[in-house]
Amino acid sequence: MNSMRVNHHPVLGDLETHKEIKIYFDGQEYTAYEGDTIASALLASGVRTLRFHEDKETPRGIYCNIGHCFECRVKVDGKKTVRACLTSAENHMQIESCKALSASEVKGGTL
Amino acid sequence: MIDVVIIGAGPAGLGAAVAAAEHGLQVCVVDEFVKPGGRLLGQLHEEPDGKWVNGIEEAQKLYNQAIGLGVDIRCGISVYDLRKLENTWCVYTTDEMIESKCLLLATGASETPIPIPGWTLPGVMSIGAAQVMGNVHRVKPGEKGIIIGVNVLSVAIARELQLCGVHVESILLPQPGLLAGSAGNPEKMMESLLRLSHLAPSPLIRMGGKWVSPKLGARLFPKNGFKMWGIPIQLRKAALEILGDNQVEGVRMAEVSANGEVLPGTEKTVSADFVCIAGGLTPMAELASVAGCSFCYVPELGGHVPLHNEFMQTNLAGLYIAGNITGVESAKVARAQGKVAGLSMARELKALVYGGNEKLYAAVEEVTETRRNALIQFQPGIEEARKELHRKFDETYKQKLVSI
């Protein structure tokens, strides 16, 4: 687990010990570190796909990682349009991937 | 009402906060990222004497200094709109509306993409995204990566990824064409790399910096590239497509001629679990546009920048800018510009006491000095382009602003 972590670094030093927390993504439990963003926590567990395009249904993950592109938006505890790259992971957080919208939603312009 | 609101806690914003707070101003800094420091956070640079400059430590120092002076720094908050009411700037954030006498935009730069078939697949990210993932969040963007786009930033970050224990398979060009623009042209990219010559351990590049014209360099460039820190840099190979069903699995690439044509029959597929796209940086000036600033198109500075003078004033009273929003340069320059902006705002709010003007002029001088000594030059001709911009500003707005 967490093999994607950079535990040792020749210039930045060793990763400090972090408190482990649990987060849920689409119902599945993942271990994260306190201080992670949602995006870094999920990537550390090998999860790259955060949502599906509303219309074309193509899978999407982070692109810019600093809040510019909005590719990483997820639902958090029921709140829509949360940028996973800018939001700290918190213990017991319920995160959902954004799914493709039904035709009526797209037509209704609720985007 | 607060004296100064600063949007962006990068080196420019924090530098300005320190300078303004040192003169007794009440300062509030807002930033949407989880930590203060802006893009300085991910940076790692090896100085010519072999010492590493760690952006996280630099940011921490600036932050501590600002906090010590009583600056209010709020992270995790986005600014989405600005309004001017008589002498007050209203800053609309996702938390609350904040009013201030002076406002500084220090929102930095955003990355320019290079659209490539397959670039919406999970696992494809901008080069800066990988830098932040590895150096700031300490999570590898993947195990084995391919970087598309050869430039100062991509080469520097490739090295940083390597230090994170990531295998960088190669750095290569995008498929030449309209979408890639100059990023697909070997000669242009050679030119860009030569600006890194003093940093490069590779004798070819170092020699290139002094002797070889970019044209010759691109032609002499070995077909299999050359290596920097063991990473093949390939100006004669281009990425045609990023492959994968649900996420990145590899890249289809081919050889290209010196002027960037794909050579038939040279295609192959190389596996990778992530791909970085490095198209360069452009000033992020959306809030200046919303506020109603005049703009100027300056390619040397990375694109459209708000018109401003050397004191970091825009054409709107009480609105200042500093850092990469004024043009893409290194973090040290951004910080020096921040200091100028902080002092300028102190001047406007009559907080610059004895010897204040001398301080301000010295800070302006420091920006030029820092620029001349910068290790990373994102574009050639920055100094001249800035002079011209300041001249334009003075021509149009000098009389209308607070007298100096």
Add this chain to the structure above:
Amino acid sequence: MSEKPTIVCRCEEITMEEIQETIEQFHCSSREVKLRTRAGMGSCGGRTCRSVIDRLVEELGGATVSNEVPLSYRPPVRPVSFGVLGGAKE
């Protein structure tokens, strides 16, 4: 390989073909390309593809780059919920 099917605007999945045809047909500005194709009108507000579209317009014979910001920004520059717009704290 033809560039036509390549997606330029990731948010709205607008391809090179749509953008190129629009520029060639109308010889228009970036702003008009945006309004006609929806490229740059998605969630990111054009932050990702704006510079590419500006360059394509210039190279394909649309309006030349001027000092004005071509894809002018309108607030909010970040999508926000109606609660936030109404001044309510989240």
